[in-house]
Amino acid sequence: MSKASSTAADFPFKAITGGVTAPRGFRAGAIACGIKDPKKVRLDLALIVSDKKAKTTACFTTNRVKAAPVRVSAIHVKGGDARAIIANSGNANACTGPQGITDAKSMTRAVAEQLGLKMNQVLVNSTGIIGMPMPMDRIIPRSADLVAALSEKGSNKAAMAIMTSDTKAKSYAIEVKCHGHKFRVGGIAKGAGMICPNMATMLAFITTDATVDGSELKRATQAAVEQSFNRITIDGDTSTNDTVIVMSNGASGMPVIKSKAPCTEVFRAALRRVMVELAKMIVRDGERVTRFVEIRVKGARNYKDAKAVAEAVAKSTLVKCSWHGGDPNWGRVMHAVGYASARIREELVDIYFGGLCAAKGGLPTGIPVKELETVTTKPAFTVTVDLNLGEAEYNVYTTDLSKEYVDFNSSEYSAAVHSKRQTGLA
């Protein structure tokens, strides 16, 4: 990570407002259809549109159980020229069988008709309850209203409409200078932390007015996702609906960015920067999270080992509990390092909380617990594990595990959803 962020920090950019509508030539908007909430007071249907031709690519969940919208979007995105994204919250359209596919397609068709696009130029996303039919009678008749809601300042409404258990809308955008040109990259996202009662769903929609060649856009997106959204974990659960979509429309008028163009590296860094910021926002806003922790593993023999160790530490229930208590418990970190599928030598492992070395060569350094606690009782800190076996590094952004998380994911179910399932509301 240190390498990744230092590169990302080295290019000239400034943070700007506007999310997905910060780049030129994009509009966004949202309406309240009553999917989330029968009183229609909460936005739950969002639309993002490029007014110009666009190149579009996407990454989807690796879960073998895939929601219908993921299946439909995965086919539509193959054309490479999608120009619209429709996304709803309140219903995940997952485990809904052939009817779910039909419904997801209908959503793309309705938007395509309104905008004069082909169906496969529209990508579709859903997040919310699993295993319930989509309330299509509340969605399709509102297509014209949804398109009418589009605006060059509509990003925040779209970000709000995709929220489920998120407590904050997540948005980030930057303006970048490169060889005399300016381009912008902006994005919105919604939370990880599997949502009551069933589904997580990490959704991120990124736009750019840079002019990017289709295959470079794909490469840059895969690389940026690997360094951002693939490095966050709250509860170790991978949703059926996770999707990242990147749309590039060239409205900046700059020369095409392709494999080895002058601005390629800067574009990649910019895209990574936006994704890393959105990914961190997702972690910070995880369900009932009280601490944000970055795990840095270094000195691994190879990338795979570094990743395995970082993920084992980040996913250990016991390690996460210790963070919740502000406990600088290097023993639990050590035991998670030990069961990771990686080559390690116990007598070489160093563990740091922030800048303080708690264990050196597998043994306690004797630094007082009270001193280590000055790091681990903070709302955000870094845990570094140096395996001292090689040069490979990896980092993960994660959280503590709180009583409130358990409470939220066990008891709230009855209040929030039970009634829905029984009344057939959603």
Added chain:
Amino acid sequence: MSKASSTAADFPFKAITGGVTAPRGFRAGAIACGIKDPKKVRLDLALIVSDKKAKTTACFTTNRVKAAPVRVSAIHVKGGDARAIIANSGNANACTGPQGITDAKSMTRAVAEQLGLKMNQVLVNSTGIIGMPMPMDRIIPRSADLVAALSEKGSNKAAMAIMTSDTKAKSYAIEVKCHGHKFRVGGIAKGAGMICPNMATMLAFITTDATVDGSELKRATQAAVEQSFNRITIDGDTSTNDTVIVMSNGASGMPVIKSKAPCTEVFRAALRRVMVELAKMIVRDGERVTRFVEIRVKGARNYKDAKAVAEAVAKSTLVKCSWHGGDPNWGRVMHAVGYASARIREELVDIYFGGLCAAKGGLPTGIPVKELETVTTKPAFTVTVDLNLGEAEYNVYTTDLSKEYVDFNSSEYSAAVHSKRQTGLA
């Protein structure tokens, strides 16, 4: 599992009392040395001895960070004729470097001298706090007292002396008839659920007065461990100290059990039975556990896939939270099935709570939530996942995840251990 237990249920046995001293020719005992507790009111040092020559085998943790007693016992057990097990609670002797090895060896030497054995006929186990030096001055001078405490009825004291966060001593024994002979198998164990503040440690010591050939004992033990202790998970964390030891002394006078002897299958079933019962006791007594859940996966293409699916479901934080709330949340089960490293087809997956089918072919069956809740609000129930792709099966015993678990593993640390680490008590 159904196969395994039906075999185990088919052989003639009766449950008896006596734990590790139920088989003839074994004695056990325990004393309070002040390792756990400076007032010496709690038993914390146990000894189990075979009065006759014995064949002994063991399985140890796969964690690459191994406690000193694990390293020492792994060498001593190679001789195959160990006759004594010394085990302490209160200190894990893990992450203690070369001094830890010296201390573990000293414990075996002290016992060997008292009993007239060779050092490598003594195996050593520790469970408790990690990263603290062993209080050898409280252990070694008590060797004679420890040996004096041995008795043919001492199993329960030994079981109590290895407890850490366990709320109950765990003991099980059976008497088995086979071809006109009777033999006994008995065991004691201590809890999984990583113990405040640092270490779990699943310890199980099994004795039998059957006469078992050394290599058969090894094979039978590995098979039984795979079907019992390797199928339990409370928090998904593997300790640095996990150990299972099996000692056979032939005191029953029956013919030798070897690869294809008349009683081999019965002995294997008996050993498995004892281990499965002890494994279930460990799960039921997991830290702050409120539900005992068996995950049965069937219809997998192969054993590896069946295992991967069962473990993914058993380890999912969200699934475990739903059980805590008594929620028959098949959607969360489905999503965990989807991210397991296994071949699955969503449209073929059936999910059952007890005997009730919640999802068929990946879709909800429409059975009312209230009906499913009659299963999932019980203290113990089974979740069956049928992948409908093949014949392979696997089962795991697991638990819910409670707020109290998180509380116990985050805040109690300060009360229970913090003081120890600062005062250097342990």
